Amino acid sequence: xxxxxxxxxxxxxxxxxxxxxxxxxxxxxxxxxxxxxxxxxxxxxxxxxxxxxxxxxxxxxxxxxxxxxxxxxxxxxxxxxxxxxxxxxxxxxxxxxxxxxxxxxxxxxxxxxxxxxxxxxxxxxxxxxxxxxxxxxxxxxxxxxxxxxxxxxxxxxxxxxxxxxxxxxxxxxxxxxxxxxxxxxxxxxxxxxxxxxxxxxxxxxxxxxxxxxxxxxxxxxxxxxxxxxxxxxxxxxxxxxxxxxx
Amino acid sequence: xxxxxxxxxxxxxxxxxxxxxxxxxxxxxxxxxxxxxxxxxxxxxxxxxxxxxxxxxxxxxxxxxxxxxxxxxxxxxxxxxxxxxxxxxxxxxxxxxxxxxxxxxxxxxxxxxxxxxxxxxxxxxxxxxxxxxxxxxxxxxxxxxxxxxxxxxxxxxxxxxxxxxxxxxxxxxxxxxxxxxxxxxxxxxxxxxxxxxxxxxxxxxxxxxxxxxxxxxxxxxxxxxxxxxxxxxxxxxxxxxxxxxx
Numbered sequence: 202x203x204x205x206x207x208x209x210x211x212x213x214x215x216x217x218x219x220x221x222x223x224x225x226x227x228x229x230x231x232x233x234x235x236x237x238x239x240x241x242x243x244x245x246x247x248x249x250x251x252x253x254x255x256x257x258x259x260x261x262x263x264x265x266x267x268x269x270x271x272x273x274x275x276x277x278x279x280x281x282x283x284x285x286x287x288x289x290x291x292x293x294x295x296x297x298x299x300x301x302x303x304x305x306x307x308x309x310x311x312x313x314x315x316x317x318x319x320x321x322x323x324x325x326x327x328x329x330x331x332x333x334x335x336x337x338x339x340x341x342x343x344x345x346x347x348x349x350x351x352x353x354x355x356x357x358x359x360x361x362x363x364x365x366x367x368x369x370x371x372x373x374x375x376x377x378x379x380x381x382x383x384x385x386x387x388x389x390x391x392x393x394x395x396x397x398x399x400x401x402x403x404x405x406x407x408x409x410x411x412x413x414x415x416x417x418x419x420x421x422x423x424x425x426x427x428x429x430x431x432x433x434x435x436x437x438x439x440x441x442x443x444x445x446x447x
Numbered sequence: 448x449x450x451x452x453x454x455x456x457x458x459x460x461x462x463x464x465x466x467x468x469x470x471x472x473x474x475x476x477x478x479x480x481x482x483x484x485x486x487x488x489x490x491x492x493x494x495x496x497x498x499x500x501x502x503x504x505x506x507x508x509x510x511x512x513x514x515x516x517x518x519x520x521x522x523x524x525x526x527x528x529x530x531x532x533x534x535x536x537x538x539x540x541x542x543x544x545x546x547x548x549x550x551x552x553x554x555x556x557x558x559x560x561x562x563x564x565x566x567x568x569x570x571x572x573x574x575x576x577x578x579x580x581x582x583x584x585x586x587x588x589x590x591x592x593x594x595x596x597x598x599x600x601x602x603x604x605x606x607x608x609x610x611x612x613x614x615x616x617x618x619x620x621x622x623x624x625x626x627x628x629x630x631x632x633x634x635x636x637x638x639x640x641x642x643x644x645x646x647x648x649x650x651x652x653x654x655x656x657x658x659x660x661x662x663x664x665x666x667x668x669x670x671x672x673x674x675x676x677x678x679x680x681x682x683x684x685x686x687x688x689x690x691x692x693x
Contacts (some may be wrong), residue, residue: 286623322632323675339619348621349499380503382515382635389639399636399675
């Protein structure tokens with residue numbers, strides 16, 4: 202059951218957080234949850250630029266560096282397309298692609314690779330790359346777990362980019378729900394108010410909620426009911442209907 | 448129109464929509480509308496499971512914030528999630544304040560005038576992927592015929608989500624579900640954009656989005672995406688009065 206699987210993720214995160222810096226936790230948990238050989242999380246900024254957020258072991262790190270260097274591979278592909286992909290046997294690929302990546306990935310120790318986009322709607326944060334040192338597809342459970350993990354990573358990255366205080370990440374994730382329609386509506390409103398991309402609007406919304414110590418959902422409700430808005434001229438958040446916004 | 452004629456017309460319309468590339472959110476919204484028209488129900492909506500198993504709202508006969516909130520709550524508690532977990536219809540549930548089953552959902556539903564709820568599972572080869580939720584303002588059981596019709600429409604919804612994927616492996620289904628959920632997020636963000644830019648409420652914003660999509664023979668999600676990515680500005684949306692009645 203979901204709630205159980207999410208609870209498993211959070212339990213693993215709590216366990217790892219004691220020993221690792223925040224971002225490394227996500228990779229370690231992804232690898233352990235899916236029972237694969239390793240995991241890496243990459244972030245994409247505008248365009249096709251990939252940067253490494255974390256990797257769960259040396260092989261995963263080498264694979265990630267390879268992807269970033271050649272611009273090919275499961276994470277790179279997932280990032281660009283917004284869809285999941287896989288190559289269940291790099292030595293006998295089903296699709297002819299990744300000429301620069303595949304042979305090197307095998308040398309590095311991967312035999313099967315899987316990429317999952319880390320996204321919230323159309324906003325793409327990056328990708329989760331997973332590998333196994335033996336060929337074969339993911340099981341149904343592994344597939345579901347990977348998607349769930351990618352969704353948790355998305356929320357985590359959003360929180361991190363919005364300036365979540367270190368050590369608060371787990372509490373932050375446990376408190377949110379995956380989809381709150383009001384938060385997305387408010388992000389849309391903010392993108393217009395502040396002339397921001399949707400990604401920047403989502404981050405700014407989260408950041409302001411942190412700053413005023415309320416949930417994103419609560420801030421969203423205030424925005425939707427037109428009690429609070431972002432004023433681009435002053436660059437500040439204002440309460441509507443007051444003469445001087447605070 | 449007699450109920451049978453309306454149902455046949457609905458099935459034809461849906462079948463017609465399922466041939467080419469179509470928008471899942473569009474189809475499920477039409478389905479929800481038809482539930483309200485064809486059966487003695489006052490509101491209808493569809494919730495889908497994420498690949499990780501969390502329930503999320505994707506379509507409804509009403510875009511009013513209050514109805515959306517009812518679906519929001521049902522991610523954690525309510526007839527939808529009960530139906531989803533057991534995979535069986537949950538019908539003729541009278542709502543009463545004395546009922547402690549759904550302590551957050553029930554009072555909110557009652558406050559909106561709903562007196563009974565019904566939830567039909569969206570099932571695919573033994574796996575429940577979501578639920579069709581029906582709300583009535585009257586008490587008393589649904590007609591047996593209506594329950595059959597409702598399950599039939601739920602089955603159509605399930606087929607629609609597959610998007611004519613003939614090979615249904617878990618990974619493909621996960622990708623379809625993920626796509627539908629992400630589409631809904633994009634639509635909510637687009638509603639926010641429209642609401643802010645044209646100073647209308649979220650309900651109207653959805654109406655404008657839908658009208659524009661229909662006038663231009665485009666999918667709801669495509670138009671929403673264009674708005675979110677800045678390829679379409681709210682000012683270019685068709686004026687509501689220009690909508691051709693369907």
